[in-house]
Amino acid sequence: MPTKKRMANIPKKSKDNKKEKILLIDSEGNVITLAELPLKIPILPLYHRPMFPGILTMVGSSVATSEWIQQTLEKTDNIIGLLMVDPEKRDSNGEWDEVKSSDDFCQMGTVAYVLNWVELPDKSCQFMLSTLQRFTVSKMTKRKRNFTAEVNYIEEPEPNMTEEVKACGAAIVTAIKEIIPHNPIFSQEMSYLLSQVDINDPFMLTDLAASVTNAKGKDLQEILETSDLSTRMEKTLLLLREEYDLSVLKEQINQKIEDQMSKHQREFFLREQLKAIKIELGIEQNRKQVDLQRFREKFKSLTLTEEAQKRVSQEMDRYETLDDQSPENHVVFQYLEWLSSMPWGVFSKDRLSLTRAERILNQDHYGLKDVKKRILEFIGVSKLKGSVKGSIVCLVGPPGVGKTSLGKSVARALGREFYRFSLGGMHDESELKGHRRTYVGSLPGRLIYALRDAKTSNPVIMLDELDKVGNSYRGDPYSVLLEVLDPEQNQEFLDHYLDVRFDLSNVLFIATANILDPIHSALLDRMEIIRLSGYIPEEKIQIAQRHLLPKTLLDSGLTGQDVIFEKKAVQRIILEYAREAGVRNLEKKLNAILRSIATSHARGKTEQVTITPDNLESFLGKPIFNEETYHSRPMPGVVRGLAWTSLGGTTLYIESSQMDGKGNLKLTGQLGDVMKESSSIAHTYVQSFLKSMGEKPGFFRKNAIHLHVPAGATPKDGPSAGIAMAVSLLSLALEQPVDPDLAMTGELTLKGYVLPVGGIKEKLIGAKLAGIRKLIFPRENEKDYDELPAYLKRGLTVHLVSHFREVAEIALDLEL
Numbered sequence: 001m002p003t004k005k006r007m008a009n010i011p012k013k014s015k016d017n018k019k020e021k022i023l024l025i026d027s028e029g030n031v032i033t034l035a036e037l038p039l040k041i042p043i044l045p046l047y048h049r050p051m052f053p054g055i056l057t058m059v060g061s062s063v064a065t066s067e068w069i070q071q072t073l074e075k076t077d078n079i080i081g082l083l084m085v086d087p088e089k090r091d092s093n094g095e096w097d098e099v100k101s102s103d104d105f106c107q108m109g110t111v112a113y114v115l116n117w118v119e120l121p122d123k124s125c126q127f128m129l130s131t132l133q134r135f136t137v138s139k140m141t142k143r144k145r146n147f148t149a150e151v152n153y154i155e156e157p158e159p160n161m162t163e164e165v166k167a168c169g170a171a172i173v174t175a176i177k178e179i180i181p182h183n184p185i186f187s188q189e190m191s192y193l194l195s196q197v198d199i200n201d202p203f204m205l206t207d208l209a210a211s212v213t214n215a216k217g218k219d220l221q222e223i224l225e226t227s228d229l230s231t232r233m234e235k236t237l238l239l240l241r242e243e244y245d246l247s248v249l250k251e252q253i254n255q256k257i258e259d260q261m262s263k264h265q266r267e268f269f270l271r272e273q274l275k276a277i278k279i280e281l282g283i284e285q286n287r288k289q290v291d292l293q294r295f296r297e298k299f300k301s302l303t304l305t306e307e308a309q310k311r312v313s314q315e316m317d318r319y320e321t322l323d324d325q326s327p328e329n330h331v332v333f334q335y336l337e338w339l340s341s342m343p344w345g346v347f348s349k350d351r352l353s354l355t356r357a358e359r360i361l362n363q364d365h366y367g368l369k370d371v372k373k374r375i376l377e378f379i380g381v382s383k384l385k386g387s388v389k390g391s392i393v394c395l396v397g398p399p400g401v402g403k404t405s406l407g408k409s410v411a412r413a414l415g416r417e418f419y420r421f422s423l424g425g426m427h428d429e430s431e432l433k434g435h436r437r438t439y440v441g442s443l444p445g446r447l448i449y450a451l452r453d454a455k456t457s458n459p460v461i462m463l464d465e466l467d468k469v470g471n472s473y474r475g476d477p478y479s480v481l482l483e484v485l486d487p488e489q490n491q492e493f494l495d496h497y498l499d500v501r502f503d504l505s506n507v508l509f510i511a512t513a514n515i516l517d518p519i520h521s522a523l524l525d526r527m528e529i530i531r532l533s534g535y536i537p538e539e540k541i542q543i544a545q546r547h548l549l550p551k552t553l554l555d556s557g558l559t560g561q562d563v564i565f566e567k568k569a570v571q572r573i574i575l576e577y578a579r580e581a582g583v584r585n586l587e588k589k590l591n592a593i594l595r596s597i598a599t600s601h602a603r604g605k606t607e608q609v610t611i612t613p614d615n616l617e618s619f620l621g622k623p624i625f626n627e628e629t630y631h632s633r634p635m636p637g638v639v640r641g642l643a644w645t646s647l648g649g650t651t652l653y654i655e656s657s658q659m660d661g662k663g664n665l666k667l668t669g670q671l672g673d674v675m676k677e678s679s680s681i682a683h684t685y686v687q688s689f690l691k692s693m694g695e696k697p698g699f700f701r702k703n704a705i706h707l708h709v710p711a712g713a714t715p716k717d718g719p720s721a722g723i724a725m726a727v728s729l730l731s732l733a734l735e736q737p738v739d740p741d742l743a744m745t746g747e748l749t750l751k752g753y754v755l756p757v758g759g760i761k762e763k764l765i766g767a768k769l770a771g772i773r774k775l776i777f778p779r780e781n782e783k784d785y786d787e788l789p790a791y792l793k794r795g796l797t798v799h800l801v802s803h804f805r806e807v808a809e810i811a812l813d814l815e816l
Helices: 063-072 163-182 184-196 202-211 217-224 229-281 287-300 306-321 327-341 354-364 369-385 403-414 446-454 477-484 537-556 567-576 584-602 673-693 722-734 760-769 779-786 804-812
Strands: 010-013 022-025 031-034 040-046 056-061 079-084 108-119 125-143 146-153 392-396 418-422 460-464 508-513 528-531 563-565 609-611 638-645 648-660 665-668 703-708 742-744 774-778 797-801
Touching: 040 056, 040 063, 040 108, 056 063, 063 108, 063 125, 063 146, 079 125, 079 146, 108 217, 163 202, 163 229, 202 217, 202 229, 217 229, 287 306, 287 327, 306 327, 327 446, 354 369, 354 403, 369 403, 369 528, 392 403, 403 418, 403 460, 403 508, 418 446, 446 460, 537 563, 537 567, 537 584, 563 567, 563 584, 567 584, 584 609, 638 722, 638 760, 648 722, 648 760, 665 673, 673 703, 673 722, 673 804, 703 722, 722 742, 722 804, 742 804, 760 774, 760 779, 774 779, 774 804, 779 797, 797 804
Parallel strands: 040 079, 392 508, 392 528, 418 460, 460 508, 563 609, 638 742, 665 703, 742 774, 774 797
Antiparallel strands: 010 022, 022 031, 040 146, 056 125, 079 108, 108 125, 125 146, 638 648, 648 703
């Protein structure tokens, strides 16, 4: 694009130093006199640093400002004013705001003569200026976005060449000479400065020296506004000294970097020369050829699929042609490492012996008869089929009941390798399927890791905490699991990193979960569910004696001769310190006792210690689960219900109390929506039930009722507390307490029918742990109760009911 250029004369000051007269040299070198400097001039804003008199410089401006200055130059004989915008006017991001008023400018600037200008493609201009002298603003006016100022020119006085001034001048020249060797960028400017400057003109020397520094605009403006010559020279010297120190520091840093680079380059060349010499002498083979030979031998020993063979051939050829220093070289090498480490066609032989499997399960676990039976049935069917191909099992139960150890036992019984990884908190599908190789640092997913570490294509892979999988914008891991856990799809599993199909149909997947509700229904449909409900106290005692005590004694460095546990002491630990469905807390309590004894032995007290119910508190402190208050003080309105949580079965109390009011029902205890509806149904039904009995028909109309479920910090929900709530309200109305050894569960309808609920086995175990001996279950759960083993039912009296009238007769001894 063509540019516009306008030439003008170069100005010089007249010898009589009158402010209104300047001399011009035209293009032929003739000296002419220009009229006096205008007292009203256009202002060109400077945003980064001010300009000093006596220099030639280029200054850019915006499109609007450029057009305006060009229009006004004719009126001002090419004279413009250069004013710096106040640095304090920057915004919070360090950017310049639009100049809105005269208050945004500094009050002293430099008048300049426009020699020429060049129009740029974006219509803005670059002005070539010759700066003349300082001025101050007396008045400023704004038109649209542009400013015009009435100015007063400042005449520099004849310098008083004192010894101090001469010394400062010499110091400035010396400082400039010191900077030149350390700053190549400034060397040309500095050399020109020293050749042109008159050392007997300290004003010009100071201005020119300040103008070539990299100081901040604020510091340069301060020098521009300093009228005292000595002070101005001292400030300039300070800037030059800072410039020198910065130049020396930069030079040192650059030298250090160059030295390091030279050292690395030298070491690299020496290593390459040494490698070449060793190869020539036959001491060492080419590293890449060694790797290629190793890969060929490895792949030859594997049974690759046709697709994998084709991919291996492509990547081997590619790796052989890549330069060692290429970034792709390591990427391809890592990919070949992963392909060669996969167990292509490698299988462990299944041992489908039912006798061996039963022996291993009994060795590793006590109790769980129904679970062991299901596992043996599974192995028996696999034996008849000849393989366990297509089998996916999900073990569901509270924490600490042995889900993970059961998976290990199944792998040992089958003679397979075992690999476990947790799905808890996983929210990115790439963690299962890997990242594509286009990403830097990409790796395969966890399933490929499992197969590589197991070194067989048919291991037992445990997917732990299946119910705790998350999802996010990165994808849903459940969607990947739908493919992985489908026998019809997983034979062509495609990991994003390997990008080669691998057969997972020979893998036995065992998933674990605490509850089934969060798991995708389509995923549940692909798995065989086996429930582990937990242990009763009698089973926990046997587990402690057979498994936990030997293990914890070994971990603590003690033997059976050092400590003896009485059976009643173990029973007290179970009932008062570790009342849970599993045995994890029981193991922790045993460890705590043995650690204390081991510490005593380390201090020299080696006598045998017997753990009894009486000295248990000296090791474990006060019991966590005390005997409930309601056992000793039965009260109207207090009833014990049964609940089923992810931690197993448990009991919960339901309390009701009357208050002043009329017919209101207040609910507390963090009840969910379904449980609130159950309480409303119980409240309504009990009123109709009382009316049918003829007992206190106006009790609920005359009083407000407060119903509370203790453990208020724990959220509760579900319909199974319906009959317990109704019995609590009825007990309150009749002022008749309920037997504290009785617990119940069942959903209540508005007509008084008792509907079935879930978790019968878990609730029964929870009741036994709490010492309950009488239970009320819905009659429609009779099938679930009959399927329970006899040892669980031992010592319990269970009533099966279908209507609330039966519940009232049992709980409150009513004759209806």
